[in-house]
Amino acid sequence: MFNLSLEILRDLHEEHAAMLALLERLEKLLAAHGPGDPPDAADGDTAALLDELATTLGEDVTYHYAFEETHLFPRFAQGFDPGIPGMLQQEHELIRPLAGRLVALVAAAKEGGFSAESWGQFHATGRELVEREVFHIQKEEMGFLPGLDRILSAEDDAPLRAAYAEIKAA
Numbered sequence: 001m002f003n004l005s006l007e008i009l010r011d012l013h014e015e016h017a018a019m020l021a022l023l024e025r026l027e028k029l030l031a032a033h034g035p036g037d038p039p040d041a042a043d044g045d046t047a048a049l050l051d052e053l054a055t056t057l058g059e060d061v062t063y064h065y066a067f068e069e070t071h072l073f074p075r076f077a078q079g080f081d082p083g084i085p086g087m088l089q090q091e092h093e094l095i096r097p098l099a100g101r102l103v104a105l106v107a108a109a110k111e112g113g114f115s116a117e118s119w120g121q122f123h124a125t126g127r128e129l130v131e132r133e134v135f136h137i138q139k140e141e142m143g144f145l146p147g148l149d150r151i152l153s154a155e156d157d158a159p160l161r162a163a164y165a166e167i168k169a170a
């Protein structure tokens with residue numbers, strides 16, 4: 001594993017790792033319960049996973065994505081190659097509505113559990129989300145964060161961290 005010198009990039013790396021761990025738990029739930037076999041949404045582990053999806057996944061596609069799009073994609077495009085951030089941006093635009101749909105299905109399940117129909121929707125959306133988001137994070141980890149670590153200097157760290165804190169506080 002590479003060493004990132006900027007703290008802001010290490011923070012993003014940690015958010016990626018947390019998201020991958022969450023997606024792995026989601027994948028396990030989807031594997032244990034096929035599309036026609038809704039789990040009990042009030043069961044301890046399932047309820048905890050649903051709560052975390054509502055918060056962590058919701059934050060990922062708002063704050064994390066917004067920060068990358070506003071502050072990092074333009075820097076990468078200037079410093080290296082506009083193709084890569086263009087592709088990552090397109091992936092954000094595909095993943096954002098999937099995450100929104102999944103979070104809405106979680107909210108409904110917290111109210112009244114999963115019906116066969118809502119679980120079928122959750123299953124299909126969840127599978128597509130896991131597939132796309134895992135691949136997306138792998139790409140950012142392999143090329144994007146290490147590339148930024150070369151483009152950015154130590155003086156960029158504090159202003160970028162402040163900008164991210166501001167997005168999260170908004």
Ligand SMILES: [Fe+2]
Pocket residue numbers: 012016064068140
């Ligand atoms: Fe990211």
